[in-house]
Structure formats: C-alpha cells, structure tokens
Amino acid sequence: MMSRKTQDTAADGLGLARELSLRADRIIHKLYSASHFQTSDLWCITALGGYGRQELCPHSDLDILFLIEKKLPNKEIEEGLRELLYPLWDKGFNASYSVRTVKETIVDAGKDFFLRTSLMDARHICGSASVRESFSKTLARDKTFNNAKRFIADLVAHTAKRHKKYGDTAYFLEPNIKDGHGGLRDYQSIMWVLKMFGVENNQIRSPLSSDDRDELVDAAGFMVKTRFLLHTRSGRKTDQMHMEFQEQLSTDMGYEPGPTDTAVEMFLKDFHTKALTIRSSIDSLLQYFSQPRSFRFFSFRKDKEFDLSSGLIDFTFPEHLHKDPLLIMKAFERMAKRGGTLSPMARSRIKELLKAGTDLNTDRLAYRIMLKILQSRNAQKALTDMVDTGVMEHLIPEFASVRAKTIFDVYHTFTVDIHSIHTVSELYRLHQEEDEAFRLCRDRDVLFFSAFLHDIGKGYGRPHAEKGAEIIRSIAERYGFDEEQLSKIVFLVRNHLVMADTKATGPGAWNEWKASLLRELYLRTSNIIEKGILRDRKNSTPLEEKWGELVKRSGTPDGAHLSGRLWALPQTYVLASDPNDIMRHLATSISLKGPDDIRMEVMHRRNHTILSIITRDRPGLFSLLTGVLALSRIDIISAQIFTWYDSTVVDTFRVLPPWQDYQEWDKLEELFKDCLSGKIDFETKLTSAQKLKNDEDKSMRGTGRPVLLIDNETSDFFTIIEVRAHKRTGLIHDISRSISSSGLEIHRAFLSRNSDLLSSVFYVVDSVGEKILDAHRQQEILTLVGTSIDSRA
Amino acid sequence: MARQAIQSADSCHEQYKGEFTMKKIEAIIKPFKLDELKETLQSLGITGMTVTEVRGFGRQKGHKEIYRGAEYQVDFIPKVKVEIVVKAELVDSVIQTIITCTKTGKIGDGKIFVMPIENVIRIRTGEQGEEAI
Numbered sequence: 001m002m003s004r005k006t007q008d009t010a011a012d013g014l015g016l017a018r019e020l021s022l023r024a025d026r027i028i029h030k031l032y033s034a035s036h037f038q039t040s041d042l043w044c045i046t047a048l049g050g051y052g053r054q055e056l057c058p059h060s061d062l063d064i065l066f067l068i069e070k071k072l073p074n075k076e077i078e079e080g081l082r083e084l085l086y087p088l089w090d091k092g093f094n095a096s097y098s099v100r101t102v103k104e105t106i107v108d109a110g111k112d113f114f115l116r117t118s119l120m121d122a123r124h125i126c127g128s129a130s131v132r133e134s135f136s137k138t139l140a141r142d143k144t145f146n147n148a149k150r151f152i153a154d155l156v157a158h159t160a161k162r163h164k165k166y167g168d169t170a171y172f173l174e175p176n177i178k179d180g181h182g183g184l185r186d187y188q189s190i191m192w193v194l195k196m197f198g199v200e201n202n203q204i205r206s207p208l209s210s211d212d213r214d215e216l217v218d219a220a221g222f223m224v225k226t227r228f229l230l231h232t233r234s235g236r237k238t239d240q241m242h243m244e245f246q247e248q249l250s251t252d253m254g255y256e257p258g259p260t261d262t263a264v265e266m267f268l269k270d271f272h273t274k275a276l277t278i279r280s281s282i283d284s285l286l287q288y289f290s291q292p293r294s295f296r297f298f299s300f301r302k303d304k305e306f307d308l309s310s311g312l313i314d315f316t317f318p319e320h321l322h323k324d325p326l327l328i329m330k331a332f333e334r335m336a337k338r339g340g341t342l343s344p345m346a347r348s349r350i351k352e353l354l355k356a357g358t359d360l361n362t363d364r365l366a367y368r369i370m371l372k373i374l375q376s377r378n379a380q381k382a383l384t385d386m387v388d389t390g391v392m393e394h395l396i397p398e399f400a401s402v403r404a405k406t407i408f409d410v411y412h413t414f415t416v417d418i419h420s421i422h423t424v425s426e427l428y429r430l431h432q433e434e435d436e437a438f439r440l441c442r443d444r445d446v447l448f449f450s451a452f453l454h455d456i457g458k459g460y461g462r463p464h465a466e467k468g469a470e471i472i473r474s475i476a477e478r479y480g481f482d483e484e485q486l487s488k489i490v491f492l493v494r495n496h497l498v499m500a501d502t503k504a505t506g507p508g509a510w511n512e513w514k515a516s517l518l519r520e521l522y523l524r525t526s527n528i529i530e531k532g533i534l535r536d537r538k539n540s541t542p543l544e545e546k547w548g549e550l551v552k553r554s555g556t557p558d559g560a561h562l563s564g565r566l567w568a569l570p571q572t573y574v575l576a577s578d579p580n581d582i583m584r585h586l587a588t589s590i591s592l593k594g595p596d597d598i599r600m601e602v603m604h605r606r607n608h609t610i611l612s613i614i615t616r617d618r619p620g621l622f623s624l625l626t627g628v629l630a631l632s633r634i635d636i637i638s639a640q641i642f643t644w645y646d647s648t649v650v651d652t653f654r655v656l657p658p659w660q661d662y663q664e665w666d667k668l669e670e671l672f673k674d675c676l677s678g679k680i681d682f683e684t685k686l687t688s689a690q691k692l693k694n695d696e697d698k699s700m701r702g703t704g705r706p707v708l709l710i711d712n713e714t715s716d717f718f719t720i721i722e723v724r725a726h727k728r729t730g731l732i733h734d735i736s737r738s739i740s741s742s743g744l745e746i747h748r749a750f751l752s753r754n755s756d757l758l759s760s761v762f763y764v765v766d767s768v769g770e771k772i773l774d775a776h777r778q779q780e781i782l783t784l785v786g787t788s789i790d791s792r793a
Numbered sequence: 794m795a796r797q798a799i800q801s802a803d804s805c806h807e808q809y810k811g812e813f814t815m816k817k818i819e820a821i822i823k824p825f826k827l828d829e830l831k832e833t834l835q836s837l838g839i840t841g842m843t844v845t846e847v848r849g850f851g852r853q854k855g856h857k858e859i860y861r862g863a864e865y866q867v868d869f870i871p872k873v874k875v876e877i878v879v880k881a882e883l884v885d886s887v888i889q890t891i892i893t894c895t896k897t898g899k900i901g902d903g904k905i906f907v908m909p910i911e912n913v914i915r916i917r918t919g920e921q922g923e924e925a926i
Contacts, residue, residue, distance in 0.1 A: 094852060096853075
C-alpha cells in the first residue's frame with residue numbers, strides 16, 4: 001500500500017540523487033572542455049555504478065571510467081587525469097577512476113564481478129562519440145559479459161555472502177542501507193537481473209507485475225532518500241543508520257509522533273516494511289532465474305493445485321485462484337511443512353487478489369490451516385511471506401498494528417512481527433530438543449497460537465500485556481477456540497513471562513535457566529503455582545521423578561545422612577537442577593563450617609566455565625559475590641541463584657575468565673573467603689578498580705533506554721525486579737547492591753546476556769519476607785536501582 | 794596552497810600559543826623526498842628527528858596514477874613519517890620548509906600534523922622543557 005506521503009518521499013529521494021549526479025556531470029563537462037582531452041577524439045568519459053544510475057548521495061563514490069580505443073603514453077594519461085580528477089577531488093567528490101581500452105574493460109569485467117555489475121549501469125558523460133559507439137557495440141556482442149547463467153550464479157553467491165555479513169542482528173538495530181537485507185544493493189541486484197534476462201527490453205515477460213514494480217521503485221526511492229539524508233547528517237560516507245542518527249533522520253524525513261508511536265518508531269516501521277518488500281523480491285527472483293530456462297517454461301512437476309516445475313511454488317491455474325482462494329493458504333501450508341519459496345508470479349497474484357478484495361477465509365478453514373502452519377518445521381519462511389504479501393493482515397487485521405513495529409528500547413532487536421514469528425520457530429525447536437516439557441502441554445494449538453500473538457498488544461501502547469489479552473480474546477473467538485481454551489490463551493498472554501520470550505527478542509545462547517523458566521511456564525499452563533502446591537497431580541511428572549530419584553539416593557547408605565535435608569530444597573531448584581548436582585550440593589552444604597565458609601565448584605565447558613558457589617545466606621550476599629567476580633574481571637554470562645529453606649545459598653554462575661587458560665580459580669575461592677570474613681575490604685578495592693574501567697565502558701555504551709520494572713503479578717510470593725541494560729563491569733554488583741541496600745532480600749536471581757545487553761530478574765522480599773506492595777516504596781526502589789545502573793559512585 | 798596551509802596552521806596555534814611553548818610536527822611524505830628534507834631541516838638548525846616507514850592512503854584510495862588498476866580496492870602506499878619537536882616560534886618556518894621540499898603537485902604528497910607538547914625530557918641528563926629539545 002503506497003500512501004501519497006511515501007510516494008512523495010520516493011520521488012524526493014530519487015530527485016535529490018539525480019540532482020547531485022547532474023551537478024557532477026556539469027562539472028565534468030566543464031573540466032573536459034577546458035582540458036586538452038578536447039583536442040583529441042581519443043577519450044570517452046563514462047559514469048559507472050551509482051553515478052551511472054544517477055543515484056548520488058553527498059558522500060557516494062563517483063565511479064568514472066576513462067575509455068580509450070587504444071593504449072596511450074603514460075605521460076599523456078597522467079596529464080589528462082590530473083586536469084579532470086584533481087579538481088573533482090578538491091571539490092569534495094570521492095572520485096575513483098580507471099583508465100582502460102574498450103577491450104581491456106571487457107576482459108577485466110570477466111574477472112571482476114564488481115566491475116561487471118558497475119558496467120551494467122554505464123552512462124556516457126562526454127567525449128568521443130566513436131569510442132562510445134565502439135564500447136556499446138563490443139559490450140552488446142560479448143558472450144561472456146552477456147552470459148546470463150553465469151551472471152546469476154555469481155550474483156547468487158555474492159548476495160549470499162553479503163547477506164551473511166550484514167545479517168547479524170546488530171544490523172537490525174542499525175540497518176546498513178546499502179548492503180543490508182532489503183537495502184539498495186538488493187534493489188540494484190533486482191534491476192540487474194531483470195536487465196540481464198531481457199525483461200527490460202521486453203525480450204521476455206516480466207515475472208513481476210507492474211504493481212510489484214511500482215512498489216519496488218517506491219521502496220528504493222525511500223532508501224535513497226534515507227541514505228542521502230544520512231550522508232548529509234553524518235557528514236561522511238556512512239551507510240549504516242547508527243542509533244545516534246535515527247531520531248534526526250526521522251525528523252528530516254518528515255515523520256511526526258503518532259498516537260502510539262514515536263516519530264522514530266514510525267520511520268523505522270516504514271523502513272523495515274520497505275526493506276522486507278525488497279528482500280522478498282530479490283530472494284524470489286534469484287531463485288526463479290537460477291532455474292534452467294526450460295524449467296521455467298515447460299511444466300512437468302505439477303498437480304491440479306501447484307506447479308513446482310521451476311523449483312518455486314506456483315499456482316497451476318492462477319486465473320482460477322479467485323474461485324478457490326483457500327489455495328493461497330494451502331500454498332503457505334506447503335511452504336511451512338516442506339519448505340520452498342513462492343514464485344514471483346505467485347506472489348504477484350496473491351497481492352492482486354487481496355487488493356481486489358477477495359476473502360481468503362472460506363468457512364474458517366483458513367484458520368485451521370493457520371494453526372497448522374504455526375506448528376510446522378518451516379513456519380518462519382511461510383509466516384514471513386504471509387506478512388510481506390499482506391495475507392497475515394488479511395487474516396488477522398489486528399496484526400497491522402505490530403507490522404514492522406520497532407520498540408525503541410535497549411533490548412529489543414527485532415521488530416514485533418519478526419519477533420513473534422521467531423517465537424513460534426523457537427517454540428518448535430524447543431519441542432524438538434526438550435520433549436519432556438512438551439509432554440506437559442496438552443493443547444499445542446493454544447500454546448502456539450498464544451506464542452505467536454503474545455505481543456499483539458504492543459501496537460496499542462503500554463502496558464501491552466493487559467491490552468493484548470483483550471485483543472487476543474476476540475481473535476481467538478474467531479478461530480473457534482472453546483471457552484476453556486480461551487481462558488488459557490488469555491491467561492498466557494496476560495502473564496507471558498517476558499523472560500521466556502527473551503531468546504526471540506534477540507538471539508544469543510539458550511541458557512539453562514531460560515529453559516527452566518519455560519518449563520515453569522508450561523507447568524503454570526497446567527495450573528501449578530511456583531511454590532509447589534501441586535493442584536493437578538497429572539502434570540507433576542518431571543518434578544515427581546526428580547524427587548523420587550533424590551529420595552532413592554538418600555535411601556542408600558552413602559546418601560542417608562542427606563535424607564534429613566531434603567525438606568530444604570525449593571521446587572524450582574529441584575526442577576532446574578540435575579539430581580547429581582543436587583546430591584553434591586547437599587553434601588557440601590552439610591559440610592560448611594560456619595556462616596563465613598564458602599565452597600566453590602568449577603566445571604569447564606567448551607567455551608565457558610560454570611562456578612557453583614555454596615554458602616550460608618546473609619544480607620547483601622549476592623551483591624558481594626558479584627562484586628568479587630567483577631573485581632577479578634570475570635565476566636558473568638548468566639546466573640541462577642537459589643536460597644534454600646535452611647538458608648543455604650546455591651549460586652550457579654556461567655562465566656568467562658579474563659583470559660584463556662585462566663588457572664587462578666583457587667585464588668578466587670580464597671578471595672571469596674577473605675571477603676566474606678571481612679579480612680579484605682573489597683568495597684574499596686572495587687571502587688578503585690572501577691575507575692579505570694569506566695572510560696572504556698563509556699565508549700561502548702549504546703543510547704537505548706534501560707528497562708526497569710517492578711512486577712508483583714507473576715509470583716505469588718515474591719516481588720520481581722526486572723532490569724535490562726547495557727552491560728558494564730560491575731553492573732550486576734551495583735544493581736544487586738542497590739537492591740540490598742533498599743532493605744530487600746534477594747531470594748532468586750536469573751541473569752543472562754545477549755552480546756552486550758544484560759537482562760536480569762530478581763525475586764525479592766522485604767526484611768520480614770513480604771512482597772513490596774506500597775507504591776511509594778516501589779518508586780524509591782526504582783530510583784535507587786536506576787541510579788546504580790548509570791554510574792559507579 | 795602553501796599559504797593556506799600555513800594560515801590554517803597559524804589559527805590552530807593561536808589557541809595554544811599561551812599554553813604550549815613546544816610543538817611536535819609530524820609529516821607524512823613520499824619516501825624519495827626524505828633525504829632532501831633531512832638536509833634542509835638540518836640547515837635550519839633542527840638537530841633531531843625520528844623517521845618511520847609507514848603505509849597509508851587518502852581520498853584517492855592509494856591508487857597511483859597507473860593505467861588500469863582495480864578501482865574497487867583501497868591500497869596502502871609506502872610512505873615515510875618524519876617527527877620533529879621544535880619550539881613554537883619555529884613551527885611556521887619548519888612547515889614552510891617541509892612543503893617546499895616535498896611538494897610535487899601530484900596526488901600522494903602527504904600531510905603535516907601539528908600537536909602541542911606538554912614536556913620533553915632528556916633521559917641521560919634529566920633536562921626538561923625547551924633545553925631538552
């Protein structure tokens with residue numbers, strides 16, 4: 001859907017770029033006339049690449065090819081170049097050049113893919129007409145240059161490489177307009193492909209409809225304008241939209257804050273939508289043209305519904321599609337179950353039908369298929385295509401509010417729609433890898449449906465969980481869920497543990513604790529609350545099994561002395577831990593000599609180390625432990641802490657030592673002991689050590705807002721404090737210290753990290769063991785913790 | 794061009810003139826110009842300098858003016874870095890000298906950087922400040 005506004009923007013973008021290109025042309029014409037080039041008819045000056053396309057941004061490269069018919073003396077060449085290039089450089093153009101004969105150009109193009117593609121956009125600026133003729137003719141005749149098959153193979157390889165390089169999530173937060181997914185290179189590639197295969201000069205019919213073409217040109221124009229403004233704003237050749245520029249860019253582009261979105265969020269929404277348009281097209285076209293010619297025109301792999309001859313999914317009878325629109329859903333179902341991509345023609349057809357107002361959902365059957373798609377192996381690709389073609393919004397109009405929606409805080413990497421799709425595929429993966437948890441969940445339709453739409457409320461402002469619960473109820477009713485299922489769905493969305501979908505918010509290692517937290521989620525789906533009152537005995541199998549195992553082991557002569565301690569173990573600890581570990585921890589706990597005694601277990605894994613610390617609880621313990629780790633420059637990746645009912649504390653940290661082959665674990669244990677006993681005043685030590693680290697961390701910090709929440713709903717017994725912020729040395733220590741100094745006790749903590757974003761959850765109670773319900777007190781706590789995030793006093 | 798260079802160097806000096814009496818001059822030049830520069834600087838009374846072989850490129854991406862070339866690559870070109878510390882009042886003439894000596898008018902002539910120096914110490918004797926230059 002192209003609004004008037006975005007059409008204007010596109011025209012603007014291309015217009016500005018053309019203006020700049022014409023200016024460069026004028027300068028070159030002038031310089032040429034004044035130079036000694038004029039006198040000889042030997043030179044032809046040609047623009048290549050972006051300059052050839054007349055798409056110049058203020059700091060773009062100016063690619064110039066000096067064409068000559070035959071080789072000239074070096075002195076003459078140098079003189080000519082100086083007359084033309086030096087003034088261009090001095091005027092601030094990033095001119096890069098080469099001098100070649102026509103023949104040499106063709107030969108080099110055969111060896112250098114980048115030169116080859118830049119020649120496809122060659123544009124004559126000035127100079128000898130005869131050289132120009134010669135060049136055009138030779139280029140048109142050359143078999144290697146015009147070998148479409150080889151071209152597409154090279155293009156596919158280069159595109160894959162580029163997408164891999166620029167596909168990291170860092171590039172989602174700060175997209176690279178030129179080389180990133182759905183950026184200008186992708187658009188150019190589409191144009192090259194169409195040219196190469198004769199679509200441009202009508203040798204063959206275009207697989208894209210004219211609407212598709214318009215949409216692409218619109219998207220490209222938007223990108224060009226963004227790039228133009230980015231160059232202007234940054235004052236240099238940067239194609240990556242760093243966070244620091246995003247707000248300014250959105251204003252420059254003419255965005256204003258909306259009812260539920262900031263100007264930046266609205267700008268990014270358009271950006272991501274258009275990037276997806278371009279990306280989907282290039283993927284589809286590359287596959288399409290990679291197929292051997294014959295496959296494209298002679299169908300031999302088709303049934304009455306789909307034609308797969310081209311290797312892509314096509315409709316056998318596209319002209320009848322409007323009579324049986326459910327085929328569209330079936331196409332997506334096929335994609336989801338067996339893989340594959342829609343052909344460009346199929347995509348066009350689908351979009352056309354939607355535009356014409358066809359209803360895809362006859363007798364709610366589309367909903368049935370949707371549920372199947374959600375639970376399939378290749379759900380991600382199918383769902384993404386459904387979003388891009390507009391089918392998703394057609395089926396679920398509420399989805400429009402989360403389409404390409406960016407949440408502008410420090411933690412969210414993906415847009416909400418992509419995030420939702422990832423959640424579903426993560427869930428599928430979990431099913432594959434941790435079957436046990438899944439056995440508990442009887443109603444997978446409910447689970448996948450809720451997972452997919454859990455953030456549906458995000459488009460309507462904060463707080464989104466409550467709003468989402470309302471919305472999803474009406475969507476779910478349309479899907480034909482019964483009353484019991486409806487209440488489960490609403491419950492899940494209203495209470496969706498934010499941490500549980502952390503992995504899908506931004507990728508990173510899947511940690512033990514997340515898996516255990518997810519198990520808790522499933523348990524709660526089946527009505528077990530977390531302090532262990534088992535309402536529904538049928539669903540307590542894994543817990544019961546573990547308890548059974550523990551009881552058995554403590555029944556043996558070796559384990560007998562431990563049996564008296566089993567009462568001390570919290571349910572979540574048992575659920576999250578291996579019985580071997582539990583027995584060992586029990587034994588260690590019994591052997592502790594006094595409140596200052598501390599034991600540390602070290603276990604090495606391939607790329608990190610696990611430290612388990614067992615000691616007696618005391619106020620501020622967690623903050624002390626994390627402080628000692630910070631002092632030793634040990635990087636905490638994740639942490640799980642449990643406080644037993646007998647005040648034993650078992651803290652498990654996954655860490656990275658400051659250097660490889662770190663052997664000072666014994667010293668670390670000593671350090672813990674000394675700090676606990678008070679022998680070392682570690683607070684002083686930490687402050688002085690921190691001073692040095694501060695400057696280094698400051699330069700690495702991003703500009704996103706940290707997230708800081710108090711949650712009294714999720715747990716019946718604890719107040720949950722949730723903090724998400726950019727990591728820095730000692731951050732965890734500072735946060736936990738501020739919590740402790742507020743008079744709170746940390747009973748449980750879960751930490752994890754995705755690259756440099758730390759996410760932490762603290763289960764706390766006050767000094768008498770109660771939740772913190774007083775709003776005033778809550779505000780004090782938030783302020784104190786907030787301050788601790790920002791600085792080290 | 795030279796005048797412009799000196800003028801802009803001047804305005805930079807104005808800022809610091811009251812505070813720093815010694816300056817460091819770093820010049821990145823074409824290697825074949827080194828000998829000539831050394832001799833001319835010596836005749837100016839500059840008695841010490843440090844020279845390093847370095848590699849670099851500027852706007853023209855390291856392309857020499859050769860035929861053909863791969864225009865999508867950026868190459869490092871060998872250069873020489875000359876570092877001298879002088880009293881502030883000598884800066885202008887040193888800069889002028891460097892430019893006169895090393896300029897060829899062709900791309901790649903190089904750049905001159907001027908920085909304030911807080912202190913200079915002679916290791917053997919412990920002398921400090923301008924005496925130690």
